[in-house]
Amino acid sequence: MSLVIPKHEPLLLSSARQQSMHICRGNVYIQAEKALYLLEAKGRFAIKDKAIQEPGPGEVLVQIHAAGLNPADQKVHERDILVKEYPAILGLDAAGIVKKLGADVSNLAVGDRVVFQGWYDDRRGALQQYAVADAGLVAKLPSTLTFDQAATFPVPLATAAFGLYSSKKAGGIELTAPWEDGGRGKYAGQPILVIGGSSAVGQFAIQLAKLSGFGPIIAVASVRNTAHLKSIGATHVVDRAAPLSALGSAIAAATRAPLLVAYDAVATPETQNAAYAALAPGGKLVHVQFAKVDEAVRTPDKTLALPYGNVLAEQNGDDGHVLYKALEVLLASGELKPNNVEVLPNGLEGATEGLKKLEQGLVSAAKLVVHPQDTA
Ligand SMILES: NC(=O)c1ccc[n+]([C@@H]2O[C@H](COP(=O)([O-])OP(=O)(O)OC[C@H]3O[C@@H](n4cnc5c(N)ncnc54)[C@H](OP(=O)(O)O)[C@@H]3O)[C@@H](O)[C@H]2O)c1
Known part of the structure; x- marks a missing residue:
């Protein structure tokens, strides 16, 4: 089943309708996506269907193929910090494929393989299948780097x-x-x-x-x-x-x-x-x-x-843009190596096990990564 929705109408749909639904914006049909939601502060996680966000001016929509976990995700869950509104989507480190360009984006093209930092909200959280990113805070990947490896960089x-x-x-x-x-x-x-x-x-x-x-x-x-x-x-x-x-x-x-x-x-x-x-x-x-x-x-x-490793934070001014320009060059030259990766099974669901590992200090010289597209 397909549904045509005006470009800017919010997409809040009952889960019964979402199950077999496609969303049409303009001429582009994209299935509703899956996201891992933290349902309430310090609470349970659950996979839920949600509408895919529309990239605004200067933004791109990215299909996320690898999302890295950070100790911050675990601390957000444990302490109820940084999240403004629940249910919330966590996840900061993301790599994937550009699927759509917002207005005024000229440095990227649909199909580019990229890495970017997300944030703890519906539009930018990395623990979902699609998220938006600022085009100036995205680095293109060389063909030698996997999405898993790329997702070890951002934060x-x-x-x-x-x-x-x-x-x-x-x-x-x-x-x-x-x-x-x-x-x-x-x-x-x-x-x-x-x-x-x-x-x-x-x-x-x-x-x-x-x-x-x-x-x-x-x-x-x-x-x-x-x-x-x-x-x-x-x-x-x-x-x-x-x-x-x-x-x-x-x-x-x-x-x-x-x-x-x-x-x-x-x-x-x-x-x-x-x-x-x-x-x-x-x-x-x-x-x-x-x-x-x-x-x-x-x-x-x-x-x-004390640095704040968040390229979207006001205190960092333009430093994120400068860093992402440099990152693209350093990735292409191979001078900056990724962390080793441990891929967790079960798509987005796997992140809940990963957060437990981080809590227990069981991560050594590796980045935990999930594959949002493998979510059942
Ligand atoms: N200020 C910010 O904006 C910001 C941003 C990102 C992260 N952080 C913080 O930075 C810290 C590191 O984050 P991360 O993502 O890099 O963590 P991580 O990779 O998950 O940290 C795991 C590593 O910590 C090492 N480790 C733990 N205790 C140690 C100790 N006493 N001495 C030496 N090594 C020790 C372990 O080393 P071995 O396996 O070799 O023993 C392990 O490889 C966390 O506290 C995180 O919250 C802050």
């Missing part, structure tokens, strides 16, 4: 990049990005510490540090991840099981240069205090959670920075 990469290169106001430490004039290799000879090197964010911090020229790049992670971290740019891997009190001596064994930059992708009170103590005077610490460095040890010469 972790933005969090790493904004922490290192954004303005202080935006939560960064204002290094020159490798995609800016003079930024490539600029920090040669300077050490960097990345705590949580095997986390999704940490892996991009390591890779960006490498493009920026830092060396040695000292990562703290489980030793089983050493080979992988060295393959993406870490020069030294410190066992996270060792006492953090020994971190200073591990760094001293790797370099005689003062440590001026640390990226803490774990950001517990213990890791933040250890990273802060390891910094030389004038050093800068990026921490992905609120600052927990003991007040008593803080000194005015050391900088703390």
